[in-house]
Amino acid sequence: MAAGFLLGGSGARAEDPSSWREIETKYIFGFTLGSGIGLEGEKEVTVDSIGRFGKRDGHYAASETKYEYEFTPSQFIQIEFGALGSTHNIGGVTGLDDRSQIALGGAFAELRYLAIERTSNNPLAVTLAVEPTIRRIDETVGERVQNFEFETAVNADLELLRNRLYAGFNLLYEPEVTRTSLGYTQREARAGGSAALSFRITSNVVLGGEIWYLRHYDAANLTAFTGDAVLLGPTLFIKFTPKMFMTAAWNAQVWGREVGNPAAFNLSEFQRNRVKLKFAYEF
Amino acid sequence: MSFEQNAQHLKGLKVPPLPLMMRNLALAAICMIAMFQTPASHAQQATEIQLTYSKGQFQPSQVSAPADKPISFRIKNLDAKAMEFESTSLRVEKVVAAGSEGVVNVRALKPGRYEFYDDFNDKARGTLTVQ
Numbered sequence: 001m002a003a004g005f006l007l008g009g010s011g012a013r014a015e016d017p018s019s020w021r022e023i024e025t026k027y028i029f030g031f032t033l034g035s036g037i038g039l040e041g042e043k044e045v046t047v048d049s050i051g052r053f054g055k056r057d058g059h060y061a062a063s064e065t066k067y068e069y070e071f072t073p074s075q076f077i078q079i080e081f082g083a084l085g086s087t088h089n090i091g092g093v094t095g096l097d098d099r100s101q102i103a104l105g106g107a108f109a110e111l112r113y114l115a116i117e118r119t120s121n122n123p124l125a126v127t128l129a130v131e132p133t134i135r136r137i138d139e140t141v142g143e144r145v146q147n148f149e150f151e152t153a154v155n156a157d158l159e160l161l162r163n164r165l166y167a168g169f170n171l172l173y174e175p176e177v178t179r180t181s182l183g184y185t186q187r188e189a190r191a192g193g194s195a196a197l198s199f200r201i202t203s204n205v206v207l208g209g210e211i212w213y214l215r216h217y218d219a220a221n222l223t224a225f226t227g228d229a230v231l232l233g234p235t236l237f238i239k240f241t242p243k244m245f246m247t248a249a250w251n252a253q254v255w256g257r258e259v260g261n262p263a264a265f266n267l268s269e270f271q272r273n274r275v276k277l278k279f280a281y282e283f
Numbered sequence: 284m285s286f287e288q289n290a291q292h293l294k295g296l297k298v299p300p301l302p303l304m305m306r307n308l309a310l311a312a313i314c315m316i317a318m319f320q321t322p323a324s325h326a327q328q329a330t331e332i333q334l335t336y337s338k339g340q341f342q343p344s345q346v347s348a349p350a351d352k353p354i355s356f357r358i359k360n361l362d363a364k365a366m367e368f369e370s371t372s373l374r375v376e377k378v379v380a381a382g383s384e385g386v387v388n389v390r391a392l393k394p395g396r397y398e399f400y401d402d403f404n405d406k407a408r409g410t411l412t413v414q
Contacts, residue, residue, distance in 0.1 A: 021405075022371035022398060039369065039376040075374045075390050118372070119395035242402050 017163040020203040023239075025125070025157045028206045029168035029196035030235030030249025031276055033155040035125035037078035037114050038282075043071045046280040054272025056263065058092025062271075064105060064139060081109040084135065088142030095268075099142045106135035106147070112155075123159040128152075138178065149176035168196040168210070175220035189217045190269075192228075198235060206237040212251060216269035227266040229256035231274070243283065249276040329355040329388065334368075334409070336379070336401065337361040344409040350394045354411075356387040367402035373411070376402065 025034030031050075038044065048066040068082035086105035091098045110131040118125035135147040154171040175189040192215055198208030212231040218224040231251035239245040251274045256266030265272065330352050335342040336359065348354050358368050360379040368387055369376040379385035392413045401407035 021400060024371055037374070039371070039374050041376055072374070117393075119393050120372075120397070121393070121395045 017161075017200070017203075020163045020200070022163065023200065023206070025166060025168070026155075027245065027247040027278065027280070028166060028198045028200075028235070028237040029157070029208060030210045030233070030247065031212065031251060031274070032168045032170045032194040032196040032210045032235075033127075033129075033153070034157040034166070034168050035114065035116075035118070035127040035155050037076070037112050037127060038070070038072035040072050040075045042282055043069070044280050044282045045069055046278055048278040049276070051275045051277075052271040053274070054267065055093045055096070056267045057094055058090070058096075060093050060096070060271070061087075061089040062140070062142065063087045066108065070110075076114045078112040079110070080112075081107070083107050084133070086135075086137050086139070086142070088137075090142065096141050097143065101142055103137045103142075105137040105139075106133060108133040116156075118157075118159060124156065126154065126156045128154060144181050146179040147176060148178075149174060164200050166198045166200075166206075166208075168194075168198065170194040172214075177220070187218070187220045189220045189222055191215050191217070191222060196235065198237070204239040206235075208235040208237075209233065210235055210249065210251070214270060216266075225259060227256065227258040227269050229253050229266040229270040231270070244279075244281050246280070247276070247278045250274075327352055327391070329353040331355045331357060332411070334358045335361060336366050336368075336407070339401070339404050339407050341399075341401075341407055341409040345412070346409065347412040347414065348392070350413050351391045353391050354389040356389065356399075357384065358387065359384045364403075366404065366407070368399060369402040370397060370399040372397045373399060 024036040024038065026036030028034055046068045048068060049063055051061065051063040053061050063086065065085040066082050067085065068080055070078060070080035072078045084105040084107060087102045088099045090096050108131060110129060112127050112129045114127050116124060116126040131151040133149040133151065136144060138145045138147060151174045157166055157168040159166055171193045173189065173191045178186045192213050194210055194212040196208055196210035198206045200206045210233065213228065215228040216226050218226050232254045233249060233251040235249040237245065237247045253265055253270055253272050256270060258266045258268050330348045332346050332348060332354060334356060339362065356368065358379050360366050360381060360383060363381050365378055365380050367376060367378045368385065373389050375387050375389060377385050377387045394414050397411040397413065399409045399411060
């Protein structure tokens, strides 16, 4: 099906970008989010899965899926909320219990505010986002916890060539607090940024690549640095119909370091690979 | 360091009197209040633009409006089937049933060119020029 879209495009209009409709940029950059907030009155249901694979040893596969409803109540604000499902398949990983489970993992909400809007005279658009999340299953190890995360992000993008080439940039700060089943409380944070480039090869297909730099701290105020990593990979966006689309991305860790561990890569706080697959229907 | 080791290590650390999470929440609340403040331009009188949708086309298809004033599109659908007035750059969409009229309110705009179209009909296009 994807090949059909790649080859077929949208008929006679495929070669003439000036005749293409403007594209909503939120999901064209993979894990990097664009500035788009949708259209006033628009509603959308999505299934958004992120899979994480690979630790230092053993086998590690975990996923978190957002079952999401989003709507745009004004021309500046978008609201999203939904439930989280998680899966963990872990065996022989040092420091982690073996586990094979599927669970309802928690819930989240997101508020996005378009701070700078793109016009035909200004190619830059910037959106500010906050996303509180509550989890009952730990994202990494899969055990029962009480976790509260508060993601804050800046999602920016630039239209470099009209209807053709886009650059996306994200800044991320994600503090969280976790209370384990044994009663311990752990505070940590992730911070970082990304850059992405996406090329619209036909009116309904966008291909690109992105790079992420992420840092991890054992404190919410970024004082106890434990390691960082660089992830790199391709992205794909396909609009099947005016109301239905998918986005996919794969990031591989290409560089990483852990404080106190000379081994290559940071596989303690990050994974070797992560993939994203999202399907959305607007109405 | 494993999760449990980490938790044990952190157990001994001194927690600040005002947790950072609370400060983050307070900051977020302030941001949200700021976000929901509507632009002052909404109080201004809107520029009304009348469009007719007939035989799968907008009439007129090229319209203009002054900058920094809200705009109100009044779309009369004369066709026998529904159309959806939509624009990515204006960030609006509205379904207008066959033989009826719909009103779409748009924020005050900066100078520029804004496209609109019928989401159900790829050939129906129009442009708003704001100056």
